[in-house]
Amino acid sequence: MHFTVDREQFVQHVQNVNKAVSSRTTIPILTGIKIIAAADGVTLTGSDSDISIETFIPAEENDNQYVQVQEQGSIVLQARFFAEIVKKLPGEEIEVVVQDQFATTIRSGSVVFNLNGLDPEEYPRLPKLDDTNMFHLPQSLLKDMIRQTVFAVSAQETRPVLTGVNLESENGELICTATDSHRLALRKANLEAGSDAPDLSNIVIPGKSLNELSRLLSDDDSTVEIIITETQVMFRFPHLLFYSRLLDGKYPVTKNMIPSETKTGVELSTKELLQSLDRALLLSRETKNNVINLKTLGDGRVEINSVSSEIGKVTENIDCDKIDGEELRISFNGKNITDALKVIDSEKIHIQFTGAMSPFVVRPTDHDQMLHLFSPVRTY
Amino acid sequence: MKQEEQKLRKIIHIDMDAFFASIEQRDQPRLRNKPLVVGGSPWSRGVVATCSYEARPYGIHSAMSSYEAYRRCPEAIFIKGNMEKYREVSREIMAIFHNCTDLVEPLSLDEAYLDVTENHWNMPSATLAAKEIRRRIYQKTGLTASAGVSYNKFLAKTASDYDKPDGLTVITPDRADAFVKALSIGDFRGVGKVTKRKFDSLGIETGEDLQQLSEARLVELFHKQGHVFYRQARGIDERSVNPERERKSLGKETTLSQDLLLVQDMLPVIEELLDQVLARLKKDGIRAKCIVLKIKFADFQQITRRSTLEHPSNDRSELLEALRLLLEEGASGGDPVRLLGVTASEFYGPGEVTGGRGKVYKTVNYEQLRLF
Numbered sequence: 001m002h003f004t005v006d007r008e009q010f011v012q013h014v015q016n017v018n019k020a021v022s023s024r025t026t027i028p029i030l031t032g033i034k035i036i037a038a039a040d041g042v043t044l045t046g047s048d049s050d051i052s053i054e055t056f057i058p059a060e061e062n063d064n065q066y067v068q069v070q071e072q073g074s075i076v077l078q079a080r081f082f083a084e085i086v087k088k089l090p091g092e093e094i095e096v097v098v099q100d101q102f103a104t105t106i107r108s109g110s111v112v113f114n115l116n117g118l119d120p121e122e123y124p125r126l127p128k129l130d131d132t133n134m135f136h137l138p139q140s141l142l143k144d145m146i147r148q149t150v151f152a153v154s155a156q157e158t159r160p161v162l163t164g165v166n167l168e169s170e171n172g173e174l175i176c177t178a179t180d181s182h183r184l185a186l187r188k189a190n191l192e193a194g195s196d197a198p199d200l201s202n203i204v205i206p207g208k209s210l211n212e213l214s215r216l217l218s219d220d221d222s223t224v225e226i227i228i229t230e231t232q233v234m235f236r237f238p239h240l241l242f243y244s245r246l247l248d249g250k251y252p253v254t255k256n257m258i259p260s261e262t263k264t265g266v267e268l269s270t271k272e273l274l275q276s277l278d279r280a281l282l283l284s285r286e287t288k289n290n291v292i293n294l295k296t297l298g299d300g301r302v303e304i305n306s307v308s309s310e311i312g313k314v315t316e317n318i319d320c321d322k323i324d325g326e327e328l329r330i331s332f333n334g335k336n337i338t339d340a341l342k343v344i345d346s347e348k349i350h351i352q353f354t355g356a357m358s359p360f361v362v363r364p365t366d367h368d369q370m371l372h373l374f375s376p377v378r379t380y
Numbered sequence: 381m382k383q384e385e386q387k388l389r390k391i392i393h394i395d396m397d398a399f400f401a402s403i404e405q406r407d408q409p410r411l412r413n414k415p416l417v418v419g420g421s422p423w424s425r426g427v428v429a430t431c432s433y434e435a436r437p438y439g440i441h442s443a444m445s446s447y448e449a450y451r452r453c454p455e456a457i458f459i460k461g462n463m464e465k466y467r468e469v470s471r472e473i474m475a476i477f478h479n480c481t482d483l484v485e486p487l488s489l490d491e492a493y494l495d496v497t498e499n500h501w502n503m504p505s506a507t508l509a510a511k512e513i514r515r516r517i518y519q520k521t522g523l524t525a526s527a528g529v530s531y532n533k534f535l536a537k538t539a540s541d542y543d544k545p546d547g548l549t550v551i552t553p554d555r556a557d558a559f560v561k562a563l564s565i566g567d568f569r570g571v572g573k574v575t576k577r578k579f580d581s582l583g584i585e586t587g588e589d590l591q592q593l594s595e596a597r598l599v600e601l602f603h604k605q606g607h608v609f610y611r612q613a614r615g616i617d618e619r620s621v622n623p624e625r626e627r628k629s630l631g632k633e634t635t636l637s638q639d640l641l642l643v644q645d646m647l648p649v650i651e652e653l654l655d656q657v658l659a660r661l662k663k664d665g666i667r668a669k670c671i672v673l674k675i676k677f678a679d680f681q682q683i684t685r686r687s688t689l690e691h692p693s694n695d696r697s698e699l700l701e702a703l704r705l706l707l708e709e710g711a712s713g714g715d716p717v718r719l720l721g722v723t724a725s726e727f728y729g730p731g732e733v734t735g736g737r738g739k740v741y742k743t744v745n746y747e748q749l750r751l752f
Binding site: 179183184252254257289291331333357373374376378379 | 746750
């Protein structure tokens with residue numbers, strides 16, 4: 001194998017595939033990045049067996065020449081060293097040559113690295129996925145949907161299926177749900193009329209995969225194709241494929257957890273509540289329970305307070321736009337609420353309480369594409 | 381007040397079976413069905429905190445020295461234990477108790493009294509409530525508990541001990557007298573080594589024997605405690621289940637890895653013990669007005685020395701200075717010292733400057749409810 005590649009392009013692509021490489025893998029070959037040089041360009045692959053990323057640097061694109069392939073072939077190089085090396089090389093171009101026994105020479109400017117490569121035949125092949133269950137979304141929308149749900153996945157492995165975000169579709173709507181059994185985040189989006197609305201249910205993508213994917217998504221309306229099979233999901237970008245394993249197991253049915261009745265309704269500014277909770281958490285964070293108390297005052301305000309036996313206590317009142325229904329005193333994990341408030345981009349929220357010991361729902365007032373559900377904390 | 385005039389209470393005493401050891405056996409399959417000792421190492425003069433039921437036929441019990449346990453059963457597995465984990469499991473169990481009733485009086489991490497005369501589950505039968513509690517404990521933690529059900533604390537506690545492990549014993553008023561009569565004298569509350577010797581010398585071996593002694597005679601023998609024995613022997617115990625029982629003192633002690641002779645060698649140990657006590661005081665936001673030093677010498681003679689501070693404090697240097705003076709007073713005789721302990725008492729809460737002894741030692745408990 002022998003090729004010369006534009007350094008800037010190469011660094012960018014190596015960094016992208018390197019996101020999938022983990023040093024803690026149980027399969028030794030996966031500590032490497034696989035490089036394939038073919039007539040039309042260079043393909044790079046990185047994987048930790050949960051996530052796999054494949055990128056392609058075309059030989060030519062838009063009148064720019066990025067790669068010159070002198071001899072086709074493939075190699076696997078230790079990601080730890082290789083990724084650092086290419087980043088620090090001085091020249092405008094990088095030349096990669098593989099000789100016998102996978103001995104690899106990397107040249108740039110006057111610098112020469114000789115690395116021991118690994119046998120590319122040992123590297124697992126990425127699956128070829130069947131395109132039947134395919135749809136597409138604007139990248140910025142997918143990025144929002146991830147940001148607005150993935151924080152609520154469970155951090156504990158006791159119920160693995162809860163460490164992922166559940167995807168389902170219904171009436172041309174895509175619904176993402178994440179929950180750790182104490183809080184739940186739900187975000188909907190309309191699938192474009194043109195795309196064949198796929199029939200999705202119980203598609204659970206690991207939260208970790210989505211966090212990695214999110215870093216590859218752009219903030220514009222260019223689309224990403226999403227292909228779903230029994231065990232894998234693939235996101236297809238121009239010149240980049242992102243694969244993730246799906247989580248096994250039945251995702252809990254969450255639809256009937258969302259209460260319909262309201263005992264107390266409160267409407268207020270997202271930012272004011274967020275700032276108030278942040279202040280109250282300064283104290284309750286210390287006791288590690290993050291418990292915040294809220295009560296409705298008769299005069300259109302709510303009181304937020306928090307007590308920490310050692311440090312002291314904090315009380316403040318927030319003016320609300322509207323309070324209706326029964327009087328209420330409730331305690332909850334303030335950290336869970338602020339996590340959610342931070343991803344609500346709307347100015348105002350409505351909180352639907354159903355009693356001191358029952359779940360409550362936070363929704364933006366200006367659209368119905370999102371809701372956050374919380375179970376309270378019982379104090380005694 | 382007479383027992384008959386009051387509405388009969390419904391008291392449950394719950395005691396987890398070999399708590400620390402059962403948790404370890406649950407989490408580490410290799411420890412199952414084996415004699416297991418949780419506590420100090422036999423080679424470092426530690427003591428047994430709990431042992432598994434498999435270890436008990438060898439005569440191993442808690443508070444025995446680990447070396448003695450090793451001598452009795454060399455094939456036993458000794459592990460150090462993980463208090464953080466036990467506390468976590470304890471919280472789960474306490475949450476179940478609080479789900480049933482607000483009147484919960486924890487005695488330790490794995491033991492509590494519950495007054496279920498009125499309960500959140502609206503169960504008229506305390507026996508059914510105890511069954512449900514045991515079922516929930518098992519479902520939530522995979523651990524078994526023994527329960528005693530009766531109309532006062534003494535009988536409930538005695539009952540929970542009656543059929544261990546995994547038992548449920550109910551003492552109804554009509555069976556109480558027979559039950560008390562059959563108890564051995566060591567089963568009564570407040571009968572330790574010394575008291576037992578005294579009873580032995582009087583030929584009192586059972587509850588029935590105890591009933592033969594008049595109240596006057598018991599008071600003569602045991603002073604105030606005599607009244608308690610008199611009532612216990614008749615199955616009477618009016619103490620209520622007190623969910624806000626305040627902790628009166630907080631102490632840590634350690635058996636030294638080798639006997640120490642010099643005060644300067646003991647000081648670092650005292651510092652470490654004080655830091656553990658202070659960590660706990662600070663966590664609960666309280667200060668202590670009294671600090672106590674305990675010294676056990678190599679011949680097992682034990683002394684305590686206390687110092688009352690001018691103001692309640694949780695200041696490390698102030699308390700350490702007080703302890704240093706006590707240590708010089710108590711341990712400068714040159715006798716080898718085997719164990720050291722530090723205890724803080726007379727607590728004051730954050731707001732209290734003076735007066736009002738032992739007012740605040742109450743933390744708010746909380747339970748995160750679930751969506752599903």
